[in-house]
Amino acid sequence: MRIGELAAKAGVSVRALRYYEExxxxxxxxxxxxxxHYAENAADxxxxxxxxxxxxxxxxxILEILPCVVTGEVKPALLDRLKAERxxxxxxxxxxxxxxDRLDGIIETTTTVWSTGQRCRPQ
Amino acid sequence: MRIGELAAKAGVSVRALRYYEExxxxxxxxxxxxxxHYAENAADxxxxxxxxxxxxxxxxxILEILPCVVTGEVKPALLDRLKAERxxxxxxxxxxxxxxDRLDGIIETTTTVWSTGQRCRPQ
DNA sequence: CTTGACTCTGACGTCTATGTCAGGTTCAGC
DNA sequence: GCTGAACCTGACATAGACGTCAGAGTCAAG
Structure with missing residues (x-):
């Protein structure tokens, strides 16, 4: 699969894929x-x-984390890193x-005002 | 209150406060x-x-949203905006x-490997 | 063999909330 | 009135994940 196809399949830009490789x-x-050219699992x-x-x-x-996803093995330091990110x-x-919640509070406590001057309390 | 004091009180840099004003x-x-010089409620x-x-x-x-927090009034368009942000x-x-969850999955399925070669399955 | 779509490698542009530095001014305390 | 700490206004720098453009090469289809 070429880069354009992978980009389409994964929903990212071609530029992004080149960046990932970089x-x-x-x-x-x-x-x-x-x-x-990419393997089939590249999209995943x-x-x-x-x-x-x-x-x-x-x-x-991500670079540090990815290898362990592939190998299924982590060194203790990396495990700490994973937990820290988590x-x-x-x-x-x-x-x-x-x-x-703060926004919700604002939404609920403000009075809506139409250009006509009409007002409306929340709810 | 001067800018340095507000910065300390609010836990941000002086530069940030000048930027907010800008x-x-x-x-x-x-x-x-x-x-x-700032009012007492500036920290809030x-x-x-x-x-x-x-x-x-x-x-x-934020500039669009802030006024309505002060006045307690919103125009319908802004209300939509608030909800959209929410x-x-x-x-x-x-x-x-x-x-x-993905990270948790990784943490749980990987095998920890010490430099001694000792291995340890999760849990 | 031609063509047009696709791809390549640089390399500069972007956006946003600050950091930082320079050169100069203000102010509180003594 | 002095002094040092704090403040002022530019203005350039930063980081990160790409966007975008230029100029050139590749490749599948006809």
Missing amino acids: QQLLVSERSPGGQR RVQLIQQLYAAGLTSKS NRIDAQVSTLIDAR | QQLLVSERSPGGQR RVQLIQQLYAAGLTSKS NRIDAQVSTLIDAR
Whole structure:
């Protein structure tokens, strides 16, 4: 599968895939002409990368974590790292929930005002 | 209260406070010599700003939202905006939880390997 | 063999909330 | 009135994950 196809399949840009490779998160074989070719499971790998990026991990962190997903083995230091990231995400979730509740509070306590001057209390 | 004191009280940098003012998120009165002075409630305002930033809102979004917190009134379009942000945060929370679970899965299925060669299955 | 779609490698651009540095001013305390 | 700490205004720097453009090469189909 060439890069365009993988991009479409994984729902990311071609540029992103090249970037992942540059960061050593993704590997490819090259055709004699130098074009990238990917294995079938590449889409899964890209999806995992995307998920970790979305969780706020940096390329560097993902690079550390990915090998153990493949090998199924971790060194203790890396296990600590995994747990640390996990906890960081939990903390982030709490932060977001607090902010969401704050917004909810605002939504519920404000009075809606139409341009006509009409007002409406929440609920 | 001067900027340094507010920065300490709110736990942000002086630079950040100047930036907030530049973005019109925060107001200050000036001494004859041009130094900023803040009201007592400024720390609360800064905290709210921080919370919204942490939730992934942009300065522009916060600028739109802040006035209604003060006045207690919103126009319908802004109410929609508030709800949209709220939902965006919810979606972000889901994304994070998925990623966390994914990490948990990795943590639980990998084998810990010490440099001695000793191995240890999870649990 | 031609063509057009696709791909390649640089390399600079972007966006956002600050960090940081320079050169100068203000102010509280003594 | 002095002094040092705190503050002022630019303005350039940063980090990260790409976007985007240029100029050139590759490849499958006809």
